[in-house]
Amino acid sequence: MSTKTLNTLEQLIENYNIQGTLKDFTQCVNGHINDTYHVKLENGITEEYIFQRINEYVFKDPIKVMDNIKEIVL
Numbered sequence: 562m563s564t565k566t567l568n569t570l571e572q573l574i575e576n577y578n579i580q581g582t583l584k585d586f587t588q589c590v591n592g593h594i595n596d597t598y599h600v601k602l603e604n605g606i607t608e609e610y611i612f613q614r615i616n617e618y619v620f621k622d623p624i625k626v627m628d629n630i631k632e633i634v635l
């Protein structure tokens with residue numbers, strides 16, 4: 562378990578105000594562009610999330626990528 566990855570995931574959990582304590586994470590290695598993690602949090606129950614870091618070398622403007630995703634979802 563990488564300390565840098567652990568610290569980054571804990572910071573994300575805090576920044577997005579997700580409730581729970583990080584119990585486990587696994588990197589999903591079948592992707593080719595972004596870094597993807599399966600994360601388990603404990604808050605009385607176990608909740609599972611997928612966190613993904615956008616590769617800024619491939620996607621030069623990640624804000625626009627996220628704006629596009631919001632448009633599709635809405």
